[in-house]
Amino acid sequence: MTVMALSTAFTELSGVQHPIALAPMGGSAGGALAAAVSNGGGLGLLGAGSGDRDWLARELPIVAEGTGKPWGVGFQTWAIDVGAVERALEYDPRAVMLSFGDPSPFTERIRAAGALLIIQVTDLEEARQAVDLGADVIVAQGTEGGGHGARRGRSTLPFVPVVVDLAAPVPVLAAGGIADGRGVAAALALGAAGALLGTRFQATAEALVDPSIAKAIIEGRGEDTERNRVLDIARSSRWPSKYTARTLGHPYLDRWRGREAELAADPQAKQAYQDDVARGDLLPLPVWAGEAVDLITDLPSAADLVSALAAQAEDALSRAGRH
Template sequence: MPEFPVNASPIQQSLNPLQQILGYTEPIFNASMAGAAGGALAAAVSAAGGFGMLGIGGNATKEWIDNEAALAASSGRGWGAGLMAWVLAKNLEPLEQVLDHGPSFVCISFGEPGPAASLAHESGALVGMQVGNAAELSRALEDDIDVVICRGNEGGGHGRNEVSTLPLLQLALERTGKPVIAAGGLATAAGVAAVLGAGASAAWIGTRFAAATESTSHRNIKDSIGAAGLDDTVYTRAFDIAQRIDWPVQYGGRALRNDFSDTWAENLEALGAAVKADDSLTTSINGARAEGDTSLAPVYAGQSAGLSTTGQSAAEIIADLSRFRSLLRQAASRWDTK
C-alpha cells in the first residue's frame, strides 16, 4: 500500500489522499474505455483538472500503445491506463509497454490481477481494480490493490450485472479504508455529489466521456449516445459471441439496444450456432463497427446515456461536473439542524 501524504500544506489539506498522490484537483476520472478513451481524451481530462485514463483493448498493437500513451502524457499531468486481467494472463507485454511511458495509476480488472499488479507496483504506479460484486470486492481488499473501483451494473461496457452502484459503494466504504471510486450510472454534477457525499474519493465516468469531442468513438456512436434515453440499454454477451471475442462469460456488456441486440440478445444459443456455422455474421458486425453502423455494431453505453449529450469537450464536461461542490454545500445547509 502507498504512503499517503502527511504534514500537508493548507491547499493540500483540502484534497483527499488519492488527489494528493495522483495530483488532480477535480475528483473525476474518465473510464478507461477501450475504443473511446484514447490518448487525446486522457490528456484533455487531465489538463482540465481531472484524471485522464487510457483504455487498452485486447487487440492494441505496440505502435498504438506507444502513440496513445505518449499523447496521454502530453498534458504534463498525471494519467493512468486500464487493462484487462484476462488478456494480461496470456501476455504481460501490453502492460510492460504502457509502463514504459510512466503512468501513475494502472487499473487491472476482469480477472485475477496478481502478476500484473506486482509488475505495475514495481514501476511505482498505484494499482486499482474494478469490482462488480462482493466476491470481487474481497479480492480487491488484498494488499496488492491500492484503489477500489466499485462498478455498478448501470455502467456501460463490460462488467458484471449483479449489483448496482450505491449498494456496492456502501459495502466497500464499510469494509475498507482504501480509496474507493464510484462507477456506473454517473453523468451529472448531482451524481458526482451523491457518491462523493457518501464517501467515495472520486467518480469514474464513462458514457458521457465516450461522447466527448476528444473520444475516439465513431461520430455515429456519439450521436447514438446523445439521442438515447435511460431505458435504452441492454446487458448481453451477444456482441462478443458474434465477434468471437473471448471475454469471460461472467462479463457481459451493457450497450444501446439496436437491431442486432433485438434479434440476438435473448437467443444466445442460436447465435452461437450461427457464428459457428459460418463467418458471415462475424464479418457483418466487424464491418459495421468499422463503418459506424449502429444498427449492428455495439454502442457500449450505460444507463447514463439518457443524461449525456454530444458535442462537448472534456473540459466542458469537467466544468459541468465540478458543480458538485455547490450541490454538496446546498445539501449540507439544507439538512444541517444545528
C-alpha cells in the same frame, strides 16, 4: 472556477485537482481524451484494453506528451500479458488500472514501477482480493454502467458504501451510471473518494469514437440500454461469459435475445453481422452506454467537462447541505 472543497483521499494520493477519473474504455479512451481529462484536473486513464501493441505504440506517446499532469493506463486483465503492462510503464504513468480478471500476476510489477495500483471490482470477493493485493485505489463498479461488467453484479447505490466500508482506509471510486456532477456528489455522499465516468466521456470532442456512436449516445435513453452477451457473441469477441455489456438497443439484440447458445453455434449469423457492419447497415461497434445516458446532450471538450462536473458536484453538495 477552482473547486477546493472537493479535495479527497483520491485527489491527494493521485495529485489531481478534482475527484473525477476517466473510465479506461477499451479503444475509445485514447491518448487525446486521457490527456484532455488530466489537463482538466481529473485523472485521464488510457483505455489500453487487451494491450494491442500497435494501439499502445500510437496512443501512449499522445497522452505522455499531451499533458504534464498525472495520467494512467487501464487494462482488461483477462486479455493481457505482462509485456503489455511493461510497455505502458515505460511511459511513466501515475497509475495503472486493472479490470475484469485476476490482477495478481501484474500487481508487483506495477508497484515496483512506482505507479498507483487501481483495481476495479464488481463484487465483494473481488473487493477483498483487491485489498489483499494492496490496491492503492479500488473502483466499485455498479451494473448501471455502460460497457462490460459482471453479469451478476450489484447496483451502484448499494454496492459502493459496502465496498467503502470493506476497503477502508483505501480510497474507493464509484462507477456505473454517473454522468453529471450530481452523480459525482452522490458518490462522495456514499463515502467514495471520487467517481469514474465512462459514457459521459465517450461524447466528447477528443473521444476515439465514430461520429455515429457519439450521436447515438447524445440521442440515447437510459430505458433503451440493456445488459447482454448477444453482441459479443455476434462479433466473435473473446470476452468471458461472466461479463455482459450494457448497450443501447441493436437489431441483433432483438433478433437473438435469449438465443445466445444458438447464435454462438451459427457461423453464418456471425458472418452476417460482419457483412452488415461492412455495408454500413450497422454501426461499427455496439454503443456501450450506461443508464445515465439521458443526461448526455452535448459534445464538449473533455477538459471543460471535468471542470463543469466538479462545479456541479460542489453545487449539489452545497444545496444538499442547506436542506
